[in-house]
Amino acid sequence: MKQVVQLNVNDAEHELALDPSRTLLEVLRESLGLTGTKEVCLLGSCGACTVLVDDRPVLACLTLASACQGKRVLTIEGLRQGEALHPLQQAFIDKGAVQCGFCTPGMIMAGKALLDRNPHPTPDEARAAIAGNLCRCTGYEQIVEAIVAAPAVDEAARVGAREGGHYLMPDMAE
Amino acid sequence: MGAYTVIGKKTPKSDAVAKVTGEARYATDVYLRGMLWARVLRSPLPHARIVRIDTSKARALKGVHAVLTAADVPDARYGALVLDMGMFARGKVRYIGEAVAAVAAVDEPTAARAVDLIEVEYDPLPAVFDPLEALAPNAPILHEALAGYTTLFDRTARAMQGNVNYQAEIACGDVEAGFAASDFVFEDTYQVQKQHPSYMEPNSTVADVDAEGRLVIYNTTQRPHINQAILSSLLGVPIAKIRVVPCHVGGGFGGKNRTLTEPTAAALALKTRRPVRLTFSHEEEFTSATTRHGGVIKLKTGVKKDGTLVASQATLYYDCGAYAPTPNAVWLGAISSTGPYRIPNVRVEAFSIYTNKMMSGAFRGYGAPQSTFARESQMDRIARELGLDPFELRLKNCLVEGDSLHTGQPLHSVQVRETLLKARAMVGWKGPRLGPNRALGVACGIFACGGFATSSIVKMNMDGTATVATGAMDMGQGLRTVMRQIAAEVLGLAPDDVTVVIGDTDLTPFDVGIFGDRGTHTGGQAVKLAAEDARDQILAAAAAGMGVPAGRLELRERKVVDRTAPERFLHLRDVLGGGQYKKGGPIIGKASINLTETAFDPGIVRGAATKMFSTYTFATHVAEVEVDPRTGVTKVDKITAVHDCGTVINPDGLRGQIIGGMATGLGYALYEDVIIEQGQVQNPSFLECRPPTAVDMPAIEFATVEGYDAKGPFGAKGVGNVSVINIAPAIANAVEHAVGARVTSLPVTPLKVLQALGAGEV
Structure with a gap:
């Protein structure tokens, strides 16, 4: 049973039909192709998948994508403004x-x-x-x-x- | 030596922008159209005969494209010195976590379900988990056919009996006479644990079969060309039909001087004719990859009462686990086992021993952290019992330029004394004690640096820029940038004018793999020689055009300049663009070197795993600790490091290597320990087996001493390994000076400190 989720990632709106068990990390990397956020331990022990959700750091491997409905997700790909690095x-x-x-x-x-x-x-x-x-x-x-x-x-x-x-x-x- | 324009100057990493923006592509970032996902069925038993494997239910599962076991792949083995491991367990399993079968399916959950449907019947066998027990005459034997395995080393030693898969002996002088002539003889036994490399990026391969039927491997590796050769031998596919395209490597530290995921992914891709991805799970990293060798080191040292070292006998028992992907570690351990000291009478016996545990392999320090812990712990004991200052004892015995090592290898660029003197000055040494429960501990180490075969191509482009091709991988330490600097220096270019193509076996010449402090020293030297070859061709081409002998020309600031009349010059872009358009070009420099060409004297060394190394690196470390005698907790407040690394090429890179090595040494010293009970890893994750974090790091001070190694590019030596090896003994020595607790096994846990305080020396 899929669930339609609206995600705002790096200021772009996405509407995705997702299995409710999908993590934010899986959706970023596999559905949206944003592979800058890294997958290492899937236990919340290493921090490699840290992204910002409404300006707060979260571990994308332990966060359900559906829990980010209506929130702003910022990944490493969204940090740079055009050619200018943050x-x-x-x-x-x-x-x-x-x-x-x-x-x-x-x-x-x-x-x-x-x-x-x-x-x-x-x-x-x-x-x-x-x-x-x-x-x-x-x-x-x-x-x-x-x-x-x-x-x-x-x-x-x-x-x-x-x-x-x-x-x-x-x-x-x- | 010399005034350089690029060497030694701050030069940001050429891949840094890609890495800070998330654009750098690692093997786990490769998603190909139609890609299948692989999972591996692993042994639940430490030692068992495989009676029956039934894959029919897995094959029948919807979405499964292939299931492979040993029966489906050629009966071929691979390894470093001893070819002992196949792609899958054949006939029996030898450790918990060994690959038994693999599945490729449409997605990872389906592959995982299929793995669960494979039925294996095992007949358990007695297992052995301790390397000394594995030497006993009645111990279970892991590899009954060991004597028939192909080996790649000098088998003159009594190698390969029972569970010993590799053995080396070093004998110089007369060790018994040396002990007889000594005033004191110290005998100690030290124990070391398995430490996981803990590179952040898991092992991963995407294997594809291209339109021409060639196998294309996208992976994370320190040795693409060796991967290619191993895949060829395991799969029976010609080397020309295999292309290895390494991605950015998310950390290696020796742990990716391995071939773990490539063969299985490749075999599944050949079977299915689809791209197949195999990525180790985090747990597989801790059960089925490789760790630093654990083991036991026995050390007997004879010394005069003035502190002069007279004789040393070391016996190294390194636990290599169920297979021996890198038994060479014990060879490197044997080399470092005397420490950086002149000892006239030495005997070393070194054994790599099979046990029914996860494999040991290469990891930063490569056999030396173990024997250096033993040597440097015992040096402090000797100093204490003879009433000598720890620095003075080391200064009295340290190697100097012109000495030979106990292996008979003559040494050059030896600045160990200078590292000791500088470290002593930096910490303001007035003896080890600083106050109640606070003290300093010193350790000094030697590591074999550089060697083996590598090669490089430097192609000049029409705009005057250069492209370097090298098989010597950048595993994150920054070798791409170092090579860029080296080529730029030779060719009178800016670093940004040099593109480095690295690793791709279709585009780069052979390199044996990046390990043992050989990246900058050996890989870099090949780039320098290839660039000089290109430079000489450029100068010859320009000489004709300028009507000036080539000997009067030099390259600087993107120009060919007449040294005697600098106003006369040609732009490189005109020499290369113009010349190549008219005559077709191209100017391509090349170099092929092997810095490990002299064999050891068989009268001194038996069973050498290598020829003589190119050179040696040295360092002295001082740890400042505070120990709480009620809890046994050791807090490291500061580490001071002084390195003998020859010419510095990239200062930020050097700094990163030195501090990163310290962090790995800190974890090794105090808490990292892959705990195995009855063959089962008890703490298979970063949650339970954690590398140091930012808040665990002590204050750091470091320096280098001036040096120049004639064999390295612009005089450079390596620093990646020697930065690790002294940390644990420096900390253990400081702990003893602080509270009187001598801990002779790593890691130095609070419990061991308390036990040592309760029982005196344990």
């Missing part, structure tokens, strides 16, 4: 926070949820915000730095846009 995405690149990249979408979404409610987090606040997201490559240090640095990237981008020029991260300009 400041947190840029900060991940600038700080060398990306290695294999498999945890990266979930990390960025968890980091964005933090920055949305706390625009200038301390390193310890950043660590706490990603404590549910596992990464085997990096040891987290550069990820924490990226989250802390993102507001500066954002500010630099806005200054750059006002002045009509490009910006460089301070340590990129060396």
